[in-house]
Amino acid sequence: MDICATYRRKLEDHQISPPLAAILSLAELCATSTAGTMFELTTALNEGADLLKHHSSNPISLTAGCELFIAFVSLFAHDSTSFSDLKMELVRQGDAYVRQALAYRRRIAELAVDFIKDDSVILTHSYSRVVMETLLLAHRRNKRVSVYVTEARPRGLGVKTAEALTAAGIPCTVILDSAVSYVMEKVDFVLVGSEAVVESGGLINAIGSLNIAIIAKAANKPFYALAESYKFHRLFPLSQYDLPSHNPRILSFASPVEREKATEDISSPASPDIRSVGAITQDEIARNNPDVDYTRPDLISLVFSELGSLTPSGVSQYLVGMFAG
Amino acid sequence: MSTPTINNETPSTANSQPNQKSMTKAERRELQEKQRAAKLAQKQQSQTPMNSKAKSKTAPAPKKSSTGPADVTQSSGADASKHHLKDTVAANMDREAVTSKSRSLRIFSHFGLPKYGSGGKGDIHPCILRLALQFSEFRICGANARCIATLTAFKTVIQDYTTPQSNTLSRHLMSHLSPQITHLVSARPMSVTMGNAIRQLKLEISGSDIDLPEQDAKDLLCHKIDDYIQDRIIVADDVIQNFALNKIKDGDVILTYARSSIVEKVLLHAYKMGKRFSVIIVDSRPLLEGKALLQALTSAPPVSWTLSNDSLLPPPPPIACTYALLPALPSLITEATTVILGAHSLHSNGAVYSRAGTALVSMVAKQHNVPVLVCCETYKFSDGVMLDGFGKNELAPSHLFQTSSPQTPNLEILNPLYDLTPPSYITAVVTEVGLIPPSSISSIPMALGKISM
Numbered sequence: 001m002d003i004c005a006t007y008r009r010k011l012e013d014h015q016i017s018p019p020l021a022a023i024l025s026l027a028e029l030c031a032t033s034t035a036g037t038m039f040e041l042t043t044a045l046n047e048g049a050d051l052l053k054h055h056s057s058n059p060i061s062l063t064a065g066c067e068l069f070i071a072f073v074s075l076f077a078h079d080s081t082s083f084s085d086l087k088m089e090l091v092r093q094g095d096a097y098v099r100q101a102l103a104y105r106r107r108i109a110e111l112a113v114d115f116i117k118d119d120s121v122i123l124t125h126s127y128s129r130v131v132m133e134t135l136l137l138a139h140r141r142n143k144r145v146s147v148y149v150t151e152a153r154p155r156g157l158g159v160k161t162a163e164a165l166t167a168a169g170i171p172c173t174v175i176l177d178s179a180v181s182y183v184m185e186k187v188d189f190v191l192v193g194s195e196a197v198v199e200s201g202g203l204i205n206a207i208g209s210l211n212i213a214i215i216a217k218a219a220n221k222p223f224y225a226l227a228e229s230y231k232f233h234r235l236f237p238l239s240q241y242d243l244p245s246h247n248p249r250i251l252s253f254a255s256p257v258e259r260e261k262a263t264e265d266i267s268s269p270a271s272p273d274i275r276s277v278g279a280i281t282q283d284e285i286a287r288n289n290p291d292v293d294y295t296r297p298d299l300i301s302l303v304f305s306e307l308g309s310l311t312p313s314g315v316s317q318y319l320v321g322m323f324a325g
Numbered sequence: 326m327s328t329p330t331i332n333n334e335t336p337s338t339a340n341s342q343p344n345q346k347s348m349t350k351a352e353r354r355e356l357q358e359k360q361r362a363a364k365l366a367q368k369q370q371s372q373t374p375m376n377s378k379a380k381s382k383t384a385p386a387p388k389k390s391s392t393g394p395a396d397v398t399q400s401s402g403a404d405a406s407k408h409h410l411k412d413t414v415a416a417n418m419d420r421e422a423v424t425s426k427s428r429s430l431r432i433f434s435h436f437g438l439p440k441y442g443s444g445g446k447g448d449i450h451p452c453i454l455r456l457a458l459q460f461s462e463f464r465i466c467g468a469n470a471r472c473i474a475t476l477t478a479f480k481t482v483i484q485d486y487t488t489p490q491s492n493t494l495s496r497h498l499m500s501h502l503s504p505q506i507t508h509l510v511s512a513r514p515m516s517v518t519m520g521n522a523i524r525q526l527k528l529e530i531s532g533s534d535i536d537l538p539e540q541d542a543k544d545l546l547c548h549k550i551d552d553y554i555q556d557r558i559i560v561a562d563d564v565i566q567n568f569a570l571n572k573i574k575d576g577d578v579i580l581t582y583a584r585s586s587i588v589e590k591v592l593l594h595a596y597k598m599g600k601r602f603s604v605i606i607v608d609s610r611p612l613l614e615g616k617a618l619l620q621a622l623t624s625a626p627p628v629s630w631t632l633s634n635d636s637l638l639p640p641p642p643p644i645a646c647t648y649a650l651l652p653a654l655p656s657l658i659t660e661a662t663t664v665i666l667g668a669h670s671l672h673s674n675g676a677v678y679s680r681a682g683t684a685l686v687s688m689v690a691k692q693h694n695v696p697v698l699v700c701c702e703t704y705k706f707s708d709g710v711m712l713d714g715f716g717k718n719e720l721a722p723s724h725l726f727q728t729s730s731p732q733t734p735n736l737e738i739l740n741p742l743y744d745l746t747p748p749s750y751i752t753a754v755v756t757e758v759g760l761i762p763p764s765s766i767s768s769i770p771m772a773l774g775k776i777s778m
Contacts, residue, residue: 236753238753297762316762317764320769
């Protein structure tokens with residue numbers, strides 16, 4: 001079974017986020033695995049998880065899902081009579097968890113919507129399903145909200161958010177990533193989703209979140225993060241360069257000669273006659289830039305998860321209690 | 326206050342030994358009284374060190390009290406002779422006692438200071454006597470080393486112990502150990518690690534089976550002690566080394582302060598695993614412990630080729646070390662990528678109690694946005710809350726670490742051994758259960774439970 005293909009197939013469903021897709025893929029791996037003992041099964045799962053991490057450009061959020069499922073499998077108290085029964089049971093449990101997890105967004109929205117006052121101006125970043133759910137719920141509850149959304153280069157997902165919100169009838173403006181400090185004065189609070197919430201109580205999210213958090217702190221505006229508990233990840237980054245997604249290629253200084261060559265390579269097949277030596281393309285910039293950044297816990301006001309509204313230190317206490325216990 | 330003390334003391338000492346023949350009756354009586362009081366005072370000091378310390382602390386307040394201390398300068402009439410007498414007593418004591426007496430900086434008078442010549446009680450086991458001497462001379466120094474040494478000595482004590490008639494081991498052994506502990510504490514105040522270990526030992530003793538033959542019970546206790554040392558210290562250190570290893574990357578500059586056994590292990594382990602990093606050792610008087618770390622790092626055995634990601638890597642060059650004293654810290658901190666520190670104990674509010682100077686280092690690091698890691702085993706956790714380094718501290722005995730000219734009459738030497746780093750200056754605590762933000766420390770002992778020895 002090709003776990004990476006399964007993972008990609010699962011991700012095609014719009015509701016499924018990377019950690020859930022990872023759980024589903026691993027559950028499927030359980031079903032097809034030929035393992036005859038618990039040890040073999042755990043080894044197979046770990047190998048599958050490694051494969052997924054290896055083939056993903058941004059392994060942080062899916063790792064949280066893999067970790068959760070493998071911990072679940074090794075601690076699962078079962079009463080199955082045979083090993084194949086157990087495997088089927090694990091698959092059922094995985095599916096059940098994912099079904100249950102899909103309702104988490106709704107619960108988080110219910111928690112967070114009380115923090116949205118009528119006539120609020122909200123700044124959000126990029127596209128996040130749980131932020132969308134919350135904003136739409138506030139709108140349905142007849143709260144007049146207006147939303148600024150960052151364009152969030154290089155992926156430009158902010159436009160997707162703006163389209164969806166405008167379609168729902170929420171006033172929404174796309175701002176440049178560089179215009180965050182300009183707009184911060186007008187904003188009541190910042191609301192972002194997350195890729196992962198880490199043990200320090202900090203946040204890993206699409207690049208640019210740290211900028212917004214720092215600016216919000218400087219302007220004394222609350223910075224709220226929304227995260228389902230399956231995004232809680234046992235990781236303690238000390239800095240941006242300590243993230244698992246960091247590699248030496250990111251933000252490296254290319255020597256001028258190398259860069260010239262690289263531009264040639266890219267431009268030659270597409271447009272052999274236009275030699276744009278010296279012009280830096282958007283692609284080229286994106287290639288050497290990080291996808292995610294780490295927001296320190298002292299910049300975050302609250303993290304909403306389906307477990308409740310937690311302070312960053314509350315998140316770290318929960319994680320410590322869960323894994324160190 | 327301290328200045329007149331010494332001025333006053335000198336002439337009185339000179340007057341105190343006149344020729345007996347040339348004395349009047351009253352003078353002779355006075356001398357007699359004086360000698361008796363001196364004897365008494367010496368006895369008191371040797372028997373109840375805590376008591377005498379308390380007295381020296383409380384006494385200075387009332388000016389006319391009969392136990393008036395040496396530093397009350399103006400007294401008159403009948404008090405004068407007693408006052409004079411007290412001075413003599415003070416002068417007669419050995420040098421160390423004088424130093425401790427004249428430490429009249431009252432706000433520090435509660436700081437623990439080793440007391441010499443104390444604990445002459447008969448029951449002290451020789452190995453405890455030796456250990457106490459090693460503690461007081463700072464031959465065995467450091468929270469882990471002292472805890473291991475204490476537990477090892479207790480193993481000998483337990484093996485040499487026989488339960489008296491009509492008594493049981495579980496009830497009597499602790500009363501046998503108590504004076505040994507008191508003796509150790511009189512040599513140097515107890516560390517949090519020793520306190521935790523002894524509490525655990527007490528629990529084990531009181532829980533030991535009454536019906537067990539004596540030798541078996543003793544063996545079982547020694548076995549439990551071995552397990553404690555193994556699980557909570559040695560294995561914990563190994564796990565911490567691996568956690569810390571992940572936070573050291575090639576090209577890093579690690580800054581550390583003084584010497585911690587676990588930090589030394591972490592750095593040597595990282596080097597052995599082929600990491601290429603350099604170290605800045607910041608050190609400070611009076612202990613200058615960083616020299617030992619420098620020695621250990623620069624004499625690290627060369628590493629062979631290492632296997633990483635299926636490719637052989639050439640051995641890293643020897644660890645490049647920089648040694649500097651605390652005043653140079655601000656200019657060095659900009660070079661550092663990570664600060665790794667050790668700890669004496671860790672309090673439930675996340676504050677780290679460690680060698681004096683640690684707070685300064687972490688504060689400067691925080692100011693420069695350098696992450697601060699504190700390596701600390703979970704057995705160093707203390708339930709209490711500390712707010713500053715004044716409430717509880719320990720003084721380094723000046724005679725051991727004095728480098729300036731010893732006889733400067735008006736100079737008080739004050740060397741607190743520890744200080745307290747507030748949790749806000751610490752990025753993470755590296756424990757054997759993982760990297761933990763200091764704010765979450767309180768949830769650890771709960772999760773870990775007071776697991777048995």
